[in-house]
Amino acid sequence: MNTSMSTLLANPIASQEDKLLACIHCGLCLEACPTYVITGDENDGPRGRLYLMRAVGEGRLANDSVAFERHIDRCLGCRACEQVCPAGVEYGQLLEAARGELFISGANRGFSYGILRLMLKHVWLYPSRLKFAFAAARVLRDSGVARMLLKFRIAKLVSKRFQFGLALLESSASKLDKPRTRPDRSAGNEKARPASSPATGAMLFTGCVGEGLFSRVNDATARVLEANGFAVEVLSAQVCCGALHAHAGDLEGARTLARRNIVAFESKETHEGAPVITNAGGCGAMLASYAHLLAGDEKFAERARHFSARVRDVSQQLETVELKSGGQVTSDPVTYDASCHLLYGQHAGEAPLTMLASVNNLNFARLEGSERCCGGAGIYNLMEPELSRGVLDEKLLNIESTGAKVLATGNPGCQMQIGAGAILKGMDLRVCHPVELLDESYARAGLYGRSDES
Ligand code: SF4
Ligand code: SF4
Structure with missing residues (x-):
């Protein structure tokens, strides 16, 4: 492991010191922050969170302290604060580092985070297990069981969190009466494309939740792109973007997935170097951040920069044509x-x-x-x-x-x-x-x- 990479892993916040020092404490970001607006607590706003990060980076506050854990976990990561900051503080990258720090600190973040950690490590890194988990979720949704548990308020009796979890699942169901059949767009499946297949390639990033619960959106994306002159490719070797790992602070898990995606999308089988198209804002932002995530990785830094530059939302790709x-x-x-x-x-x-x-x-x-x-x-x-x-x-x-x-x-x-x-x-x-x-x-x-x- 090279030096910069080992520093990033061992001390995520300290390695971002220059970015932390950019904050001039003006407070212009406070009213843009949804959590600050609700709680009115400075520590639930960007400026307060930056203070906490700096205190940890300088060794004045333990990285497993309750204050650090509580207020960093309560950040939505929405990055609204970045847009109004006159000093250009790269809050999103600092938050990622802070969560990386929490992840390695051993802080007690409660039962839910314990379960999340296990899921990220033992399910999300394994495509076949993840497929199975989403298949089980679809059975719960499509059989109507989730709807019944919600309708008769049984879910609420278990807990409000369980009720909301089921409502999340139920809300992913299609509201259309007539689902369409799925075309096969796997690489090399030339028969799947129309005879007048256009030359401009577009590689579709399908996403884990995207493909697990919203495959109809992936299909719609492919059809709309093709109707506007793009030849859509779906590479089977792609994996989850790693956003959940990064949000939870498991930066090494996120890097593992990032490397796999970079290798997958370097495929020379068909449209080499074609744009990587997403229809999920969260995945797109994560894919675009691979350049930063792997900046300290000698073998992947340049490849990650190249990959991130190819990432576009479907709406951005469609803006390039009439x-x-x-x-x-x-x-x-x-x-x-x-x-x-x-x-x-x-x-x-x-x-x-x-x-x-x-x-x-x-x-x-x-x-x-x-x-x-x-x-x-x-x-x-x-x-x-x-x-x-x-x-x-x-x-x-x-x-x-x-x-x-x-x-x-x-x-x-x-x-x-x-x-x-x-x-x-x-x-x-x-x-x-x-x-x-x-x-x-x-x-x-x-x-x-x-x-x-x-
Ligand atoms: S990312 Fe969103 S929730 Fe977090 S500090 Fe910035 S504005 Fe507030
Ligand atoms: S707006 Fe920017 S510089 Fe001002 S307090 Fe917020 S993060 Fe710091």
Whole structure:
């Protein structure tokens, strides 16, 4: 192991000292921070958290202290603070280092974090086990058992956290009556592509939650890309992006997955060097951060930089062409909520709205506070349920006031968080990905031919 890598692993915060010193303590970030707005506690805001990180980095505070653990764990990682910071503090990278520090500190973070640690180590790093876990989750969802447990309030009797977990699962179900068949887009499957297959390649990153619970969004992404002239490839060797590991502070787990993805997407089989397309804001931001994550790895640093530069959200990729318009999908009001990682991690501000604008006659209703976090933040909603619900309640109130019956958002975690909140609140709201609406509008306009029309 080279020196910079061993420093990163042994002392994640101290290795980021220059970035910590960039903070000028102006406090301009405080009001942008959802957790500070709710608790009013300086330690639950970016500036306070940076103080705590600096104290740990300088050895004035133990890295397993209750204060450090509590306030770092309570951060959503939404990065709204970065956008308003005049000093350009790279908060997201510092938070990652702080969580890495917590992970190796041995701090007692409770039962839930213990379970999470076990899952990340023994399930998430093994694609076959992960597939099995998601297959079991789909059985619970598609058999209607989750819905029944929620309907008869049995889930709530177990615990509110269990109830919310089931609502998250239930919210991932398709609201469409007629699911479409899955095309085979594996590498080398030339028969799967139309005869007039275009030359511009696009490699689809499918994601673990994406493929496990939202494969219909991956299919819609592929169809929309192909309708706009891209040849979509899905590489079977790809794995989870590592975001859950990074959020939990397991940076070595995240690096393991990052290296596997880099190798997988270096495939020379078909469209070498083609853009890596995601439809999940969280995955996209994580993939784009591989360059930073592997900066100290002699063998992978350059390859990680190259890989990260290829990452685009589907909306950003579609902005590179003249986007085809589709038919009308619904006359109900439709609103849009921005995923923090898509907005702040991938800087795709307008691109998803451009995608929605291609749906004919869309009755669009602007959502107040669309740029604010929904409280999902990976599995923050299960780890810090009270703060998460506080953030979500404000979002749901804003959604209700738009009168929307459909909400589009570009990240499965946000889809599930808002969808679960809507289920438990009894709201009549379909939550979906913007690309699903565009896909439906293409089907209605007959862009896929008769067999795909809805
Ligand atoms: S990442 Fe979000 S929750 Fe965390 S300090 Fe910044 S604004 Fe607050
Ligand atoms: S806005 Fe930036 S410089 Fe000011 S306190 Fe927040 S992180 Fe520090």
